[in-house]
Amino acid sequence: MTQIISNLNVTELILDNPIGEDNPPLLFPSNPNNNQKISTQHGLQLSDFDINWQDRLHDIQLDKFVNDGWIVIDDVFANKALLALQAESGFIDYREATLTAGIRISDIRGDKIRWITEKFFAGFYYLQSINALAALFNRSLFAGIRHSEAHYACYPVGFGYQWHSDNPAGRDERVISAVFYLNDEWATSDGGALEIVDKQGVHHHVMPVANRLIIFDSDLQHQVQIAHRQRYSIATWMRRDGLVPFVDENS
Numbered sequence: 001m002t003q004i005i006s007n008l009n010v011t012e013l014i015l016d017n018p019i020g021e022d023n024p025p026l027l028f029p030s031n032p033n034n035n036q037k038i039s040t041q042h043g044l045q046l047s048d049f050d051i052n053w054q055d056r057l058h059d060i061q062l063d064k065f066v067n068d069g070w071i072v073i074d075d076v077f078a079n080k081a082l083l084a085l086q087a088e089s090g091f092i093d094y095r096e097a098t099l100t101a102g103i104r105i106s107d108i109r110g111d112k113i114r115w116i117t118e119k120f121f122a123g124f125y126y127l128q129s130i131n132a133l134a135a136l137f138n139r140s141l142f143a144g145i146r147h148s149e150a151h152y153a154c155y156p157v158g159f160g161y162q163w164h165s166d167n168p169a170g171r172d173e174r175v176i177s178a179v180f181y182l183n184d185e186w187a188t189s190d191g192g193a194l195e196i197v198d199k200q201g202v203h204h205h206v207m208p209v210a211n212r213l214i215i216f217d218s219d220l221q222h223q224v225q226i227a228h229r230q231r232y233s234i235a236t237w238m239r240r241d242g243l244v245p246f247v248d249e250n251s
């Protein structure tokens, strides 16, 4: 089992029993008589993740998205939701990420991931908020998104993810990608920038700072530069294909 302990300073919840099959981050604690304190999981509600996306993404942003293929939104969630996501990202029993063929090639991608399912707490609320964002893209841009998927990702020190597009071979399943970042106080010297080539062919570097969401056309080429500090994020895709309940956790 891979255990990655968060380097985020936000949590005292670091456990020797990380989230896993026998210790799920459930909406409802599995054992109600268990006195174990899971403070972030208490009192967190879907409404804490409510965002008026329409307000956040006014017309200029949508025009920029259409023309350049990407936009950034900062200060996305209120503190409570952000802290819950940061804390959850620190407890997860991460799995080795694979490429499409199911083979892990750590020279190409070095992240460790965990798909978000309905068993997650903050992550599942996050996904529902993203679904609301997808609905806005459908209304405004006729994006035709039918569902979203997301995984927590952790890049250990010394790892990145080489150039790729999230919609390989133009399969048109992943339409829009979004990455939400979780590390507080990320400095340029920490590396780990997302480098992305926009629709005009211009290169941009986006630092993975907490509470930032980058949204981009899944066709765009991008890479994660080598991180010099453990780097936490939620990689998210809005998809055009039919609803699959949840991705197989072991895939």
Ligand SMILES: O=C(O)CCC(=O)C(=O)O
Residues within 6 Å of the ligand: 161, 166, 179, 193, 194, 208, 222, 223, 224, 233, 235
């Ligand atoms: O974490 C990032 O900035 C991008 C991750 C990514 O490109 C991916 O998971 O496909």
Ligand SMILES: [Fe+2]
Residues within 6 Å of the ligand: 164, 165, 166, 177, 222
């Ligand atoms: Fe990607």
